Amino acid sequence: MREVSVIGAGMVKFGKYDGKPDHLAYKNHEELGVEACKVALKHAGVNHRKIEAAYAGQTATAQIQLCQRVTVTLGISGIPMYNHENACATSFAAFRQAYLDVANGVHDLVLVFGAEKMSMGRSGGAIVLPEGAMFLQDIGLIMPAFFALLGKRHMEEYGTTREQFAMVSVKNHKHSTMNPYAQYQQELTLEEVLNSRMVCDPITLLQCCPTGDGAAAVVLASAAVARQYAAKPVRVLGCTVHGGEYKASKGNFTSIVSCVNAAKELYEIAGTAPEDVDLCEQHDCFTPHELVTYEDLGFCGKGEGGRFVEEGLSGFGGKCVFNPSGGLQSKGHPIAATGVAQIVELIWQLRGECGARQVEGAKVGLAHNGGGIGPEFEPGLISLAMVAV
Amino acid sequence: MAKEGPYGRLGLGEGEIPLRDGILGFPSSPKEKPHLIASKCKSCGDISFPPKIFCGKCEGQDVEMIPLSSKGKIYSYTVVRQMAIPGIEVPYVLAIVKVPDDPELLIATQIADCEPEDISIGMEVEMIIDKVRSGLTSGKDVIGYKFRPVKKQT
Numbered sequence: 001m002r003e004v005s006v007i008g009a010g011m012v013k014f015g016k017y018d019g020k021p022d023h024l025a026y027k028n029h030e031e032l033g034v035e036a037c038k039v040a041l042k043h044a045g046v047n048h049r050k051i052e053a054a055y056a057g058q059t060a061t062a063q064i065q066l067c068q069r070v071t072v073t074l075g076i077s078g079i080p081m082y083n084h085e086n087a088c089a090t091s092f093a094a095f096r097q098a099y100l101d102v103a104n105g106v107h108d109l110v111l112v113f114g115a116e117k118m119s120m121g122r123s124g125g126a127i128v129l130p131e132g133a134m135f136l137q138d139i140g141l142i143m144p145a146f147f148a149l150l151g152k153r154h155m156e157e158y159g160t161t162r163e164q165f166a167m168v169s170v171k172n173h174k175h176s177t178m179n180p181y182a183q184y185q186q187e188l189t190l191e192e193v194l195n196s197r198m199v200c201d202p203i204t205l206l207q208c209c210p211t212g213d214g215a216a217a218v219v220l221a222s223a224a225v226a227r228q229y230a231a232k233p234v235r236v237l238g239c240t241v242h243g244g245e246y247k248a249s250k251g252n253f254t255s256i257v258s259c260v261n262a263a264k265e266l267y268e269i270a271g272t273a274p275e276d277v278d279l280c281e282q283h284d285c286f287t288p289h290e291l292v293t294y295e296d297l298g299f300c301g302k303g304e305g306g307r308f309v310e311e312g313l314s315g316f317g318g319k320c321v322f323n324p325s326g327g328l329q330s331k332g333h334p335i336a337a338t339g340v341a342q343i344v345e346l347i348w349q350l351r352g353e354c355g356a357r358q359v360e361g362a363k364v365g366l367a368h369n370g371g372g373i374g375p376e377f378e379p380g381l382i383s384l385a386m387v388a389v
Numbered sequence: 390m391a392k393e394g395p396y397g398r399l400g401l402g403e404g405e406i407p408l409r410d411g412i413l414g415f416p417s418s419p420k421e422k423p424h425l426i427a428s429k430c431k432s433c434g435d436i437s438f439p440p441k442i443f444c445g446k447c448e449g450q451d452v453e454m455i456p457l458s459s460k461g462k463i464y465s466y467t468v469v470r471q472m473a474i475p476g477i478e479v480p481y482v483l484a485i486v487k488v489p490d491d492p493e494l495l496i497a498t499q500i501a502d503c504e505p506e507d508i509s510i511g512m513e514v515e516m517i518i519d520k521v522r523s524g525l526t527s528g529k530d531v532i533g534y535k536f537r538p539v540k541k542q543t
Contacts (some may be wrong), residue, residue, distance in 0.1 A: 128473070128474055128475065130525075130526035131476065131522065131524045131525065131526055131527060131531055132526070132527070135408075135409065135439055136497055137474060138408055138521065138522065138531065138533070139408070139483075139497060139498065139499055139521050139522075139533060140469060140474055140477045140481055140483060140499055140521070140522065141483060141497050142469065142473040142474060144469075144471075144473075145467050145469050145483050148467035149465045149466070149467055149483065149484075149485055150465075152465045152466060152467055152510075153464065153465035153485075153510075156465070156510050197470075197471075198468075198470050199469075199470060199471045200467045200468065200469050200470065200471075200483075201467050201468050201470075201505075202467075203467075246437075246441075246445035246446075247445060247446055249445070249495065250435075250445070250446075250493040250494060250495060251493045251495075253464070253465060253485060253495060375445070376495060376497065377485070377495055377497075
């Protein structure tokens with residue numbers, strides 16, 4: 001496989017583009033997607049006519065062929081176009097396909113984006129399937145409940161505390177105050193997080209990611225082409241996606257086993273270890289997920305996730321900065337935009353363009369994106385990517 | 390509505406559909422207890438619920454359907470307090486239950502007849518057949534399983 005680089009990255013501020021009072025001016029999927037793609041193309045210094053293929057991440061909110069609806073406005077046409085769906089890992093799946101196509105010599109210069117608009121949906125934008133579609137949803141096992149069951153058992157086995165889960169939210173909200181692209185940019189105290197409304201014990205409202213709208217885009221290039229555009233291309237050291245594993249959905253529920261396995265594979269492909277990673281954009285949809293992921297990705301031992309966050313090892317000045325962008329908790333989680341938005345933050349960080357939230361001397365970044373529920377107690381998809389300068 | 394025994398419904402009533410076909414063992418008389426139907430691998434003995442047509446452990450294709458014990462223990466739990474799925478009223482208690490048939494098996498379930506503050510890990514529970522949600526797409530009530538705390542003999 002050939003070396004692949006990300007040469008441009010862009011996004012729109014996440015938020016609610018529904019035109020309501022105190023919200024952002026109304027924008028549809030197309031407008032959000034176009035804006036993010038324009039920023040990414042400009043960041044890359046690439047003329048849109050040079051793009052050889054385009055890959056979109058879209059969920060059901062966008063109905064059909066978002067890739068075509070966005071690229072038509074950019075003046076991109078007559079090239080291969082793909083639309084990907086994979087729940088919360090939607091645009092990450094599009095990114096991986098684009099990465100594989102460049103790595104395998106199919107294309108040299110491609111555009112990937114994800115655009116989402118949840119603000120107009122019912123249930124606050126949550127995606128609910130009709131009954132009969134998914135067993136666990138049919139009995140009421142919604143996403144926060146999945147991570148609540150994981151967190152509760154983690155408390156039982158390892159003595160993890162409610163406060164430690166809440167610290168994930170406090171940390172990520174603090175990071176978000178330095179990110180103008182974040183949906184929420186205010187600091188929260190531990191008391192505010194713990195005393196907010198209980199959603200699924202031990203997860204309170206301020207430990208849940210918000211719903212929202214947004215878009216993010218990146219431009220990928222083969223090594224030879226990347227050198228024509230970027231002084232400092234960010235290399236993709238590896239990108240892997242794992243569907244949830246049947247075998248892993250038994251025994252214990254204190255880890256995401258498919259994540260443990262995907263991480264082993266990624267470290268091997270990328271030739272890196274957790275000690276090499278300076279920052280990680282992690283899928284902190286609900287706080288127990290980030291805490292358990294410290295362990296699953298090998299940043300600390302099994303059961304030590306609570307201590308890891310409490311001792312500040314996942315914040316600035318720690319072992320690895322988790323979610324310098326503010327993460328899903330506060331940057332927001334417009335489902336189809338999230339995966340690529342994680343890559344965007346990594347690229348900006350590794351190019352040293354993040355201002356107040358810059359992770360000093362960042363050389364290696366990791367993105368971790370989960371999507372949906374798979375076989376019983378496993379996610380539908382775990383996606384990881386390692387990038388480096 | 391269908392007839393009820395001490396462990397819930399004895400069958401499906403008018404306008405009711407099962408949570409899934411082939412997972413509920415209805416009691417044949419009010420004196421009997423209901424059970425869940427799981428798949429068991431004929432090669433390695435691994436048990437799956439909901440039942441699968443293959444073995445999740447050794448990937449063998451030869452499985453048989455077996456009844457699961459109707460008693461188990463709470464492995465983990467949460468209380469859902471915010472409506473996210475139309476057709477299920479909040480608050481409701483969700484849990485993972487372990488049964489003695491296979492200590493590895495994790496069963497996701499709603500917990501019935503239990504105040505949110507009364508539930509705890511390790512609590513003994515027993516299975517019943519009950520309505521798990523109102524079906525909004527089908528317009529029919531969905532009948533499935535729940536577990537409830539085992540009442541102490543007085």
